Amino acid sequence: MTPSAALEALRAQVPLVHCITNYVAMNIAANVTLAAGASPAMIHAPEEVANFVPIAGALTINIGTLSAAWLDGMKTAAIAANSSNVPWVLDPVAHFVTPYRRKAAQELLNLKPTILRGNASEIIELAGAAGSGKGADSGDRVNDAHNSAQALAARYGCVVAVSGSVDFITDGSNSASIIGGSDIMPTVTALGCSLTALVGAYAAVAPRLDATVAAFVHFAEAGERAATDAIGPGTFAAAFLDKLYALEPENLEETRVSWF
Amino acid sequence: MTPSAALEALRAQVPLVHCITNYVAMNIAANVTLAAGASPAMIHAPEEVANFVPIAGALTINIGTLSAAWLDGMKTAAIAANSSNVPWVLDPVAHFVTPYRRKAAQELLNLKPTILRGNASEIIELAGAAGSGKGADSGDRVNDAHNSAQALAARYGCVVAVSGSVDFITDGSNSASIIGGSDIMPTVTALGCSLTALVGAYAAVAPRLDATVAAFVHFAEAGERAATDAIGPGTFAAAFLDKLYALEPENLEETRVSWF
């Protein structure tokens, strides 16, 4: 399914996307998902996630501001997603910065997400190699994460997506690079987390590899267009939502994607 | 009290509004309340809410990102509001999506809020009828919620307000419709939650029915004006805060309100 067809499906179906994300990303991730055309729902309590997951078109889990109660909700939700065949996306934010976080990310990965999205440092470290990330920002380049992404895709049977100036997406067999976006994007907080939510939205309406590519293309296209209107990170964030909303299926250029 | 007089009172008194809201709405609800002219305070811990409620002019409770500890704080705060005669507003976000949430909303409703605000699906389902909502977005039209709203107003002795393209507000005896706003508003997350906070702000300075109408008129007026400046949801959100702030008492047109 092409990115254009995927966006058409998204707009037609307005899928419900169950997002368990961090406090920094809550608002912007909901706004990104909503502007793109889906219906986000932020629900995290262990008492209710298993009831909500089967109603949703997809689930996304992001460990940015982790705590014990939330991890409990995340695992419960992931297990529910697996048993009800709801696709789910894992975003292992800065998983390598503490032993607690590293363990949590591994436990979630062991539950076999449909799609794994991170920056280069996160993917490299998750594959067991040594990266140079610090905090939530990547210290590595996407190019250096290709092998790690392919290894993780094979090991866990998932799609792996690496965000950066040129994105890389693979299911272990087929891989794609996406160009676009803007250098200003890393200066706006939680855009990567918001992309994870958008990948979830597309995964509700398209096959997992195509869905991931479509979300990245929608994001890259909106980012590139927003940068032309923006003065800095503040005006960029507003323009970015405007562009995500305004983009039509025919605007998602396949020339942004190189398959190999 | 007219909407104009209520806004005049709001700006003169700058009431302290105690908001217990969800993580998505935290920032925008505070900004909406602040831009309109009140002083919001986000405080949720069971250890302190009962001490803070009596200082506040009003309390608002929104169950968007519910959890056990927060529900405990919400109930404690509602009970404190009742015993100190502080008006309080309940926003039962997506209460029908899980049994856990349904029970929580009912428990809070049993504590008799001064004002209940929701979208059409939330109000219809709360009255015991079958709605067609999914997640936090309404699948029903406000017109179809009039009877449910009146039934709930009578049953719980509260004002009930239903948000939509034409809003409906009733205390069971007197009812009003409000026109205004913009189609773009549902594409910005947590605006309904922010309206709940604004209803709280007005409830601190005006009788409950007039307060609710005034908050909705202020919101509708700002929304309509912001839409003329906005390109999409991102620029709308910024323009909306600007308009809420810039509106003067004489701008709150009574022609937006139809009483019946």
Next chain:
Amino acid sequence: MTPSAALEALRAQVPLVHCITNYVAMNIAANVTLAAGASPAMIHAPEEVANFVPIAGALTINIGTLSAAWLDGMKTAAIAANSSNVPWVLDPVAHFVTPYRRKAAQELLNLKPTILRGNASEIIELAGAAGSGKGADSGDRVNDAHNSAQALAARYGCVVAVSGSVDFITDGSNSASIIGGSDIMPTVTALGCSLTALVGAYAAVAPRLDATVAAFVHFAEAGERAATDAIGPGTFAAAFLDKLYALEPENLEETRVSWF
């Protein structure tokens, strides 16, 4: 170190700033810190803060939306900062509104923050005098807080910074006033909390008194410039991030600072 030299160091080192802040401020504080040139990380769980603090260049603690689990994380982080010589900043938001919050602020203050930042009411009340604040907004003027700030600086051996239309910063011996900013800033929520995060960023690259002054000058300069572009609080917030990002070391005018 001058504000210009401090900004130059900030941009060169891109320090990792560990922020434990409130739900309202999470996004804007991260965006402010990122736009200024640092790398924020929001991590609060007691299970991991002590592992993360030693990696960070500074820690900031803000009690805006306090709860028991978070207070536990805050204390653990502060103790870790002290034992690993990481500078830390305390923001005792509205500490005087409930006994629970007052006790929490005192416990954190007893752990001896490197820098204490608050509004006039918060500083006056913390020094044991009677202020007239309500909620998170100051009811007092910065001028009336000079003595309280100096007393606290002497008592706890920290830098004390008081935000207002003219800011005041002291280490008990040397004091500075900072002019700039805009009257519109108090109408945007969590800007004070965001300034606390920015003080942390500068404290990672400059001596504590100079760092605090530099953060306030950067903030005041950006605020003054953003106000000329803004229509109201919504457009101000976006413009403010743009200006924080665009400002270069030579733009941080020392004429904003009066030492005495």
